[in-house]
Amino acid sequence: MKLYEIAAFLGCKEIEGSIEISGLNTLREAVEGQISFLSDSKYEKELSETRASAVILPLSKSHLLPEGVVALESDEPYMSIALLSKYFAKPIRSSEIPPIIGEESVVYPSAHIENGARVGAHCTIMSGVYIGAETVIGDNVILYPNVTIYRDCIIGDRVMIHAGTVIGSDGFGYAHTKMGEHIKLYQNGNVVIEDDVEIGANTTVDCAVFGSTIIKQGSKIDNLVQIGHNCVVGEHSILVSQSGLAGSTTLGRNVVMGGQSATAGHLSIAPFTTLAARSGVTKSITNKGVYSGFPLMEHKLWLKMQAKLAKIVEH
Amino acid sequence: MKLYEIAAFLGCKEIEGSIEISGLNTLREAVEGQISFLSDSKYEKELSETRASAVILPLSKSHLLPEGVVALESDEPYMSIALLSKYFAKPIRSSEIPPIIGEESVVYPSAHIENGARVGAHCTIMSGVYIGAETVIGDNVILYPNVTIYRDCIIGDRVMIHAGTVIGSDGFGYAHTKMGEHIKLYQNGNVVIEDDVEIGANTTVDCAVFGSTIIKQGSKIDNLVQIGHNCVVGEHSILVSQSGLAGSTTLGRNVVMGGQSATAGHLSIAPFTTLAARSGVTKSITNKGVYSGFPLMEHKLWLKMQAKLAKIVEH
Amino acid sequence: MKLYEIAAFLGCKEIEGSIEISGLNTLREAVEGQISFLSDSKYEKELSETRASAVILPLSKSHLLPEGVVALESDEPYMSIALLSKYFAKPIRSSEIPPIIGEESVVYPSAHIENGARVGAHCTIMSGVYIGAETVIGDNVILYPNVTIYRDCIIGDRVMIHAGTVIGSDGFGYAHTKMGEHIKLYQNGNVVIEDDVEIGANTTVDCAVFGSTIIKQGSKIDNLVQIGHNCVVGEHSILVSQSGLAGSTTLGRNVVMGGQSATAGHLSIAPFTTLAARSGVTKSITNKGVYSGFPLMEHKLWLKMQAKLAKIVEH
Numbered sequence: 001m002k003l004y005e006i007a008a009f010l011g012c013k014e015i016e017g018s019i020e021i022s023g024l025n026t027l028r029e030a031v032e033g034q035i036s037f038l039s040d041s042k043y044e045k046e047l048s049e050t051r052a053s054a055v056i057l058p059l060s061k062s063h064l065l066p067e068g069v070v071a072l073e074s075d076e077p078y079m080s081i082a083l084l085s086k087y088f089a090k091p092i093r094s095s096e097i098p099p100i101i102g103e104e105s106v107v108y109p110s111a112h113i114e115n116g117a118r119v120g121a122h123c124t125i126m127s128g129v130y131i132g133a134e135t136v137i138g139d140n141v142i143l144y145p146n147v148t149i150y151r152d153c154i155i156g157d158r159v160m161i162h163a164g165t166v167i168g169s170d171g172f173g174y175a176h177t178k179m180g181e182h183i184k185l186y187q188n189g190n191v192v193i194e195d196d197v198e199i200g201a202n203t204t205v206d207c208a209v210f211g212s213t214i215i216k217q218g219s220k221i222d223n224l225v226q227i228g229h230n231c232v233v234g235e236h237s238i239l240v241s242q243s244g245l246a247g248s249t250t251l252g253r254n255v256v257m258g259g260q261s262a263t264a265g266h267l268s269i270a271p272f273t274t275l276a277a278r279s280g281v282t283k284s285i286t287n288k289g290v291y292s293g294f295p296l297m298e299h300k301l302w303l304k305m306q307a308k309l310a311k312i313v314e315h
Numbered sequence: 316m317k318l319y320e321i322a323a324f325l326g327c328k329e330i331e332g333s334i335e336i337s338g339l340n341t342l343r344e345a346v347e348g349q350i351s352f353l354s355d356s357k358y359e360k361e362l363s364e365t366r367a368s369a370v371i372l373p374l375s376k377s378h379l380l381p382e383g384v385v386a387l388e389s390d391e392p393y394m395s396i397a398l399l400s401k402y403f404a405k406p407i408r409s410s411e412i413p414p415i416i417g418e419e420s421v422v423y424p425s426a427h428i429e430n431g432a433r434v435g436a437h438c439t440i441m442s443g444v445y446i447g448a449e450t451v452i453g454d455n456v457i458l459y460p461n462v463t464i465y466r467d468c469i470i471g472d473r474v475m476i477h478a479g480t481v482i483g484s485d486g487f488g489y490a491h492t493k494m495g496e497h498i499k500l501y502q503n504g505n506v507v508i509e510d511d512v513e514i515g516a517n518t519t520v521d522c523a524v525f526g527s528t529i530i531k532q533g534s535k536i537d538n539l540v541q542i543g544h545n546c547v548v549g550e551h552s553i554l555v556s557q558s559g560l561a562g563s564t565t566l567g568r569n570v571v572m573g574g575q576s577a578t579a580g581h582l583s584i585a586p587f588t589t590l591a592a593r594s595g596v597t598k599s600i601t602n603k604g605v606y607s608g609f610p611l612m613e614h615k616l617w618l619k620m621q622a623k624l625a626k627i628v629e630h
Numbered sequence: 631m632k633l634y635e636i637a638a639f640l641g642c643k644e645i646e647g648s649i650e651i652s653g654l655n656t657l658r659e660a661v662e663g664q665i666s667f668l669s670d671s672k673y674e675k676e677l678s679e680t681r682a683s684a685v686i687l688p689l690s691k692s693h694l695l696p697e698g699v700v701a702l703e704s705d706e707p708y709m710s711i712a713l714l715s716k717y718f719a720k721p722i723r724s725s726e727i728p729p730i731i732g733e734e735s736v737v738y739p740s741a742h743i744e745n746g747a748r749v750g751a752h753c754t755i756m757s758g759v760y761i762g763a764e765t766v767i768g769d770n771v772i773l774y775p776n777v778t779i780y781r782d783c784i785i786g787d788r789v790m791i792h793a794g795t796v797i798g799s800d801g802f803g804y805a806h807t808k809m810g811e812h813i814k815l816y817q818n819g820n821v822v823i824e825d826d827v828e829i830g831a832n833t834t835v836d837c838a839v840f841g842s843t844i845i846k847q848g849s850k851i852d853n854l855v856q857i858g859h860n861c862v863v864g865e866h867s868i869l870v871s872q873s874g875l876a877g878s879t880t881l882g883r884n885v886v887m888g889g890q891s892a893t894a895g896h897l898s899i900a901p902f903t904t905l906a907a908r909s910g911v912t913k914s915i916t917n918k919g920v921y922s923g924f925p926l927m928e929h930k931l932w933l934k935m936q937a938k939l940a941k942i943v944e945h
Contacts, residue, residue: 092439092457110425110740110758112442112460124722127742128425128443128758128776130460130478142722144799145742145760145778146443148460148478148516163760163778163796164832166478166516169459172537172555180551180569180587182535184513198814201778201796201834202479202854204516204538204556220812222802223834224517224856224874226539226556226574236810240802241834241856242874242892244539244557244574254810259856259874260892260910262557262575264592272810277894278910278924280575280593294593295621305628306925313935407754407772425740427757427775443740443758445775445793461758463775463793463831481793481831484774487852487870495866495884495902497850499828517794519831519853519871539832541854541871541889559854559872559889577872577890579907595890595908609908610936612943620943 001087003054003070006035009087010056010080012072019053023088024081024188026210027052039078056080082175082185089186090151094133102139111143114151132168138195149191150207156195162223164202167191171206171213171229171247185209187229194218200225200241216253234271252288276302316402318369318385321350324402325371325395327387334368338403339396339503341525342367354393371395397490397500404501405466409448417454426458429466447483453510464506465522471510477538479517482506486521486528486544486562500524502544509533515540515556531568549586567603591617631717633684633700636665639717640686640710642702649683653718654711654818656840657682669708686710712805712815719816720781724763732769744781762798768825779821780837786825792853794832797821801836801843801859801877815839817859824848830855830871846883864901882918906932 001009003017022033027043030036030052038047038057047055047064054070062071074080095116101107102121111129119125120139129143132151140158143149147161150168161167168191174182189208193215199205200223207213208230215221218236225239228247233239235253244262245251252271263269263281272288275281280294292302316324318332337348342358345351345367353362353372362370362379369385377386389395410431416422417436426444434440435454444458447466455473458464462476465483476482483506489497504523508530514520515538522528523545530536533551540554543562548554550568559577560566567586578584578596587603590596595609607617631639633647652663657673660666660682668677668687677685677694684700692701704710725746731737732751741759749755750769759773762781770788773779777791780798791797798821804812819838823845829835830853837843838860845851848866855869858877863869865883874892875881882901893899893911902918905911910924922932 092441108742110443110742112423112425126722127760128461128740128778130442144780146461146479146758146776146794148443150459150478160800162799163780164461164479164517164776164794164834166538169477169516169538170475170513172515172535174535174553181533182551182553198800200802201799201836202517202539202794202832204479206516206538218811220802220804222856223796223799223836224539224832224854226537228556236812238804238812241858241876242557242872246556246574259876260575260890262592277892297625301628305624308627309624309935309939310927312938313931407756425758427738427740443776445757461776461794463758465774465793479776479794479832481853484792484831484853485790485828487830487850489850489868496848497866497868517832517854519794521831521853539854541852543871557872561871561889575890577907612940616943620939623942624939 003035006054006084007072010072010074010084012074015070015072017054017070021053021088024085024210025052027055029211035072035081035084037077037081039081056084076175078185079175079177079183082173082183085186085188086184088188090188092133092151094151099131108145120157126163135168144201152190153207154190154192156193156197156217158196159193160198162199162201162203165199166204167193167199168207169204171209173209173229173247189213189230191215194235197221203227206247222259228265240277274299318350321369321399322387325387325389325399327389330385330387332369332385336368336403339400339525340367342370344526350387350396350399352392352396354396371399391490393500394490394492394498397488397498400501400503401499403503405503407448407466409466414446423460435472450483459516467505468522469505469507471508471512471532473511474508475513477514477516477518480514481519482508482514483522484519486524488524488544488562504528504545506530509550512536518542521562537574543580555592589614633665636684636714637702640702640704640714642704645700645702647684647700651683651718654715654840655682657685659841665702665711665714667707667711669711686714706805708815709805709807709813712803712813715816715818716814718818720818722763722781724781729761738775750787756793765798774831782820783837784820784822786823786827786847788826789823790828792829792831792833795829796834797823797829798837799834801839803839803859803877819843819860821845824865827851833857836877852889858895870907904929 027046027050036052056072056077059073099113099117105123107125108127113131114133116133119137123141126145128146130148135153137155138157144163170187173185192212194217199221203225205227206229214232216235221239222241226244230248232250237255240259242260243257246265249267256274258277261279268284270288274290276292290299292299342361342365351367371387371392374388414428414432420438422440423442428446429448431448434452438456441460443461445463450468452470453472459478485502488500507527509532514536518540520542521544529547531550536554537556541559545563547565552570555574557575558572561580564582571589573592576594583599585603589605591607605614607614655664657676657680666682686702686707689703729743729747735753737755738757743761744763746763749767753771756775758776760778765783767785768787774793800817803815822842824847829851833855835857836859844862846865851869852871856874860878862880867885870889872890873887876895879897886904888907891909898914900918904920906922920929922929
């Protein structure tokens with residue numbers, strides 16, 4: 001799709017621009033030939049350094065762009081990028097190269113590995129597993145039955161994923177029209193799972209909108225856990241069953257999340273933080289400690305509150 | 316099964332009635348040849364207008380039936396209908412007609428589509444997908460790997476269902492004996508998913524006991540969400556990850572349910588209502604607004620309560 | 631692996647011991663040829679009666695062992711048993727005997743049944759189902775599509791398991807190094823599901839570390855429920871959607887757990903206890919009753935507390 005076609009599609013003012021656009025990306029990550037967007041003023045400072053060929057943004061901000069970067073003016077940049085994203089969505093199948101399977105790996109007959117995928121050595125890919133196009137699996141990996149891994153993901157060595165877990169499903173991202181309809185932002189990113197991670201059964205890890213959702217080395221994730229798009233789970237973290245991370249939240253290393261605990265999106269949790277079972281985090285945590293409750297507080301304070309509440313009821 | 320056989324099976328008094336009974340249904344929906352039941356007095360007013368051929372109900376209510384409708388007297392009508400339901404449960408396979416696949420649809424080799432099912436045009440039915448008997452899938456639908464859709468469901472156009480999600484599993488309905496055993500009420504209904512709905516990974520949508528569980532047009536449902544039997548999700552609603560709807564609850568259009576929020580069963584939630592993350596709804600909501608907490612309250616009130624609680628602890 | 635090799639592997643003092651060790655087990659369950667361990671002093675009293683051939687334990691406790699039982703001294707017995715467990719993990723495939731399928735059972739073509747497994751009569755094993763090695767399935771069982779049952783499990787008669795559910799996935803058990811790494815304790819146990827149990831869709835039931843996770847006769851489990859390793863669910867219990875049991879918790883018969891309720895691990899819940907939706911149990915319950923809230927309290931008290939809190943906010 002050429003730049004001037006995109007401008008026309010978005011209803012921007014007519015522009016010259018015969019450059020072929022290859023994809024969409026964030027201001028920070030975009031490279032030449034890509035389009036980016038500004039939908040949240042906190043990223044405004046990234047405008048001056050973007051290497052995108054064009055940026056969708058409000059008229060009032062277009063003077064902040066570096067010379068040579070085309071402004072695609074829009075009152076609703078997030079809606080514009082969502083409408084556009086469909087045309088840059090990656091197809092399910094995109095390669096003619098048959099999958100490569102490493103030595104001494106066992107692939108069950110009903111597993112399905114797309115063209116362009118690679119599986120390392122000494123892996124066990126069990127029945128009903130799906131591995132998407134261009135996904136790369138390390139060595140000594142076990143994928144239990146009916147695991148699904150979408151396209152473009154990267155799975156490290158000695159990773160173990162239990163039955164029914166889904167890696168790389170689309171993040172939950174939509175732009176909303178004034179009529180209350182939701183326009184899908186097609187997800188371009190992937191999931192990266194580093195070495196020695198174990199993931200339980202029927203857990204879900206969404207792919208990133210752009211870039212990667214990352215589960216770092218040695219982390220252990222239980223059953224029925226939700227990890228939203230663009231999250232980063234630090235090294236050696238532990239997420240107990242039915243916990244959930246909303247999109248774009250980052251856990252430091254050795255964070256422990258108890259059962260049914262959860263965080264809102266776009267937060268940062270300090271390394272070595274422990275979140276008790278059922279805790280709900282709505283603000284970033286900068287000091288490690290043990291936290292409980294919803295709203296979240298220090299665990300000691302939570303215990304004190306519960307004691308006071310018990311007294312209130314007695315009277 | 317003939318009506319007099321059913322009466323004998325249920326231990327009702329001996330009746331004449333050589334009519335063949337074709338199924339079970341609610342008082343409102345039953346047609347000639349079907350049996351209905353009265354287990355909750357709030358439906359008593361529907362007795363006089365039922366078109367069922369027979370109704371299971373307490374002796375004291377049988378005078379409320381229209382002439383010509385046979386009373387099957389039972390002290391425990393819900394138990395009676397549960398015991399009976401097994402004999403009217405639909406078989407997993409019921410058709411000799413091979414599935415019909417629309418033009419330019421791709422069906423992966425390990426997908427299984429039962430006889431009597433139909434898939435529209437331009438669909439992608441990925442590996443490990445199961446589509447039950449008589450289920451009808453619209454056009455431009457993507458079913459990601461290992462999605463299961465039970466029999467009799469109806470899926471609209473441009474629906475996208477992510478990996479591992481289950482549509483049409485049996486609702487959680489049992490009659491309880493005095494000995495504490497649970498007698499399954501076999502589920503006769505289906506799930507209807509309207510156009511432009513997207514459903515995340517490893518979510519579950521139960522079929523209706525009778526009639527339909529309905530996800531209306533344009534709604535977006537995240538990962539690991541539970542939708543109970545006979546729920547109706549209004550147009551353009553948004554259900555964030557790990558939220559849950561108990562049976563027979565109706566959401567108006569554009570309802571937003573935050574992560575890990577939930578409702579009890581048999582409720583009605585006003586259009587344009589927002590339920591914050593973790594909120595728990597136990598009563599119907601008639602005025603739209605933003606609600607939080609468990610028990611549920613207006614979000615503003617919830618914030619005030621949290622501030623007061625914080626003060627209590629300080630002292 | 632011979633006993634002296636194990637001692638060398640664990641860095642224990644050199645011992646004689648040419649006996650071949652066949653496996654690991656608890657103090658109570660271990661038999662001759664097995665190794666056990668003491669990592670929690672509450673099991674100290676079981677040392678004197680263990681039939682294990684050797685026990686990993688701190689130096690200070692080794693005098694409590696019966697004569698003839700070898701002490702493998704370790705400052706961190708749980709870490710030692712975790713490190714050792716990898717060498718005794720059962721392989722995914724272990725039998726040359728083709729699976730045995732009972733009469734009039736239907737197995738869909740894409741189901742995968744491992745060697746050494748047995749399926750009873752009149753069963754329906756649908757597409758994408760996986761049945762592990764040595765697992766035994768009773769009569770009249772329905773396994774809906776994409777159900778996964780790991781090795782060594784035992785499934786009773788008339789059991790119904792809905793789509794996507796996982797039985798026997800590894801429990802979430804690790805020993806933690808001083809550097810914050812997690813060493814997997816490979817799970818040796820299984821899951822036993824007794825007669826007449828129904829389990830919903832996308833639920834997870836972990837296998838036991840040693841011994842069995844047990845779902846007793848007639849229990850009904852909804853969708854998206856988590857049952858941890860070594861739990862026992864009593865007869866005719868009901869677990870509503872999105873509820874969770876942490877490891878080693880025992881429910882008495884006819885316990886009801888509401889939606890999104892949960893328990894901590896190693897608890898015991900009295901028979902006929904009802905846990906309201908969202909309740910969170912952190913201590914054992916010895917008196918049956920109806921309980922709510924988190925922290926848990928009698929439901930009546932919880933209602934009173936909510937009323938008082940509402941008044942506080944009014945002022």
